[in-house]
Amino acid sequence: MFKEVILKNGLTMYLYSDKSKNRTSAHLFTLAGSKDTTFYVDDKQKKVVNGTAHFLEHYLVERSIYGNSLQVLNEDYVDYNALTAIDYTEFHISTVHDFIDNYIKLLNIVNNVSFSQDKVNDTIKPIISEIARKEDTKYLEYNRVVNNAIYKRDLYDIGLGTVKDIQNMQYTMLKEFYDAFYYPSNQIIIITGNFDEEEIIKITEDNYNKFNKINKNTRHEESNEDDKLVSKYNEYNKDLKEHLFTVSYKLNFKDYTPEEKNKIDFYISYLLQSNTGTESKLYQDLINDKLITYAFDCNFESAYNKDYPMISIYNDSLNSDEVIKRLTARLKEPIFNEDNFNRWKNNLIIERINSMEKIGFLRNNFTANLLKYNYKAVDTLEFIKSFNLDECKKLLSKLNFNDYSIVKNIVKEDTK
């Protein structure tokens, strides 16, 4: 499946070649993202403003040695984009022609960079527009309250930064961030599709030699997050004209192996489906007692904090107190059942059969496992078939469902 190659310069590559395809894709990750506003180079503390990682991503794309590389590559029929996540920044290309040439361009866009204040100033405007676009997202502020009840750090502002921070962005700050994190041993490249493994390794080595990049002694700031909730109850009463409540749990993933984390990710979906889903006893009882009208909306999110992922469960019941009481009691003592476990597993099996013909699925699955849990494998059909209820119960039993946080939006009749 995916072959792991670590180059002499410390760069890690994962390669999956399928010469029956026309399309080839390369994903380049730098392991630094929007959470890295404080970091240490040679033990010296450095600070940048919120939004720096994202600004840098725009800068690298739009002010590259090719000019606006998004325009240049897209005009050449190359799918190309970039994104900034909490703890990594990704640049990727995908093309059916001249992959090697375009791959070299990708390496240059990310690694062959010069900084100037003029180029920084030219990058500001689209980011300001992006901030306005984010602010038009429904539930943005509500979800900020939900997240801030779980995590000590406000993760909603770190991504794009404020308009003021962006308008005052200095090239020195971008360069400092770039120099601290954009070096080979802090990067991962994943290539899938029609290519020759030996050729691509050589090309990668040759180009990195030209960049003359030196690995740095940079460390991320230690997270001060622990398994404690920030607050147990919040009322939200701003812009939403609908009843809504959220019950959130903070899970401790610290002591699991990468494979266990990946399995728990699946088992949590079983736990939520079988205990809160439309076929669960809880749901049926709440419907029969006319306490809820619609199903719970459940989310499991590990992107914000991999050691302490969160579960959030939303509903719009007018009888939120009673519903929360029953919901939290159920998750404290969940029901496990062999029949519905097997049914859930059957569903995963057919989903897997459905998607295993697609190379894009394999790549996305591998990448997600790698970046989320450092689990270096695809979830194969055999892996899914190995799931069993005893293991599920054992792994989930270590998670704490006794403590939870509640956020409520209560609508006053006159604002509805």
Add this chain to the structure above:
Amino acid sequence: MIRNFKTKPYIYEVKDVNKTIIKMNFFSEYKREDCVNNAILKNILTTCSNKYKQRSEFKNKRKDLYIMDYYIDSRVYNNVIMHTVIFVIPKIGLIKEFNLDEVFKFIHDSLYDPFINDNSFDEESFNIIKENRIKDQIDYPHSIHEYTSDIFLDFADEKHQTYIHRDEWLNALKKANSKDLYDYYKKVILNNKNILTFISLNKDDKDEIMEKFNKYFKNDIDEFKLDINYSNYIEIPDNTKKEININYNQCVLSQAYTFKDFTDDDRLLLKTLYYFLYSKENDLIFKELRNKRNLIYYHRMSSDNNYAIMGIKVFFNKGDQEEIKSVISNVFDMIRDENNFNTYKANLIRALEYDYLSLSDNIYYEVNTQVDSILNPYYRDVKTQVELTKNITFDQMISFLDRMSLSKEMIMYSKDGE
């Protein structure tokens, strides 16, 4: 357009596939007031049946049978609706507990033996779906895009020729009842023999699949004939402009372009113009507004060959509206330059050729192409599009642009805007 269809299934053998995909297309007459029944029927038939009355029972049985996908899609061609029943099952032998006969019986029963009481669909099952649909409307709008699109559509298409307005939809939804739905069901599914079937499968499974298909779904008729209006080219004569304020942080400019005396031959020209403006190799609107001038962060475009209409929507910061309008207008002038036109056309041809390479990575590409060609006489596969595009002349494009007019334009100012 008169169409003749055969009911004998089209069978496509696909190499190395792990599944069988069956698509049964039920054709029937369509009236605008059928919109709600159509939406509810698609849901109710695939979530319960006479044997599995509760949604949970039905869902569990579906999972127990390893049915990978089962849903009903629909497409309206003005006077005709096509309900497509789609079910996907694993390759035989991939899962040892898989029972092919039970799967076919389950699908058959859900279509032909639904949960009926006294010539009506079961009231409770019906109401769950109806209430869910009403709930969808309560949370409205879900995004700035949805909100501004609805406002603009209401302004641009006052007679609601191209879409069902939310109010019309809600009124029809409130009036919907399980008896009417049953009558609609009888017409479009139960008594409908106008079925066109496509099956794609692994060669090894062909005999067993066809045996079961013929056992459960054999049609009494060999062929059927339909008169289908594939197109309804509209003209919006007014050159009207409007400005409003909205409660969002972004300003929005929406424009609708229509074409005088649009004919079938113009379909290719509209598609080409749209590709010049919006596809990534040319992407003239984005290139001029964002890449060159940083006036916008993003934009959307749409074009509909069946109605002969094209839309542009850009999200921008306050104060930039006049420059944006001027740049868009200038983009159309750029296409009127013959050298530019030839460059854009060459870019497009190259892009379509690469498109073909990309699409052919999908193991179902050839099947999908053949199916689409049978379903829609206006469908052109990518290879054909390349050849047709090569033959488009500069004069044809100029004449087409001469018949284009900016029919409606709306500026929606953000809460901090002008």
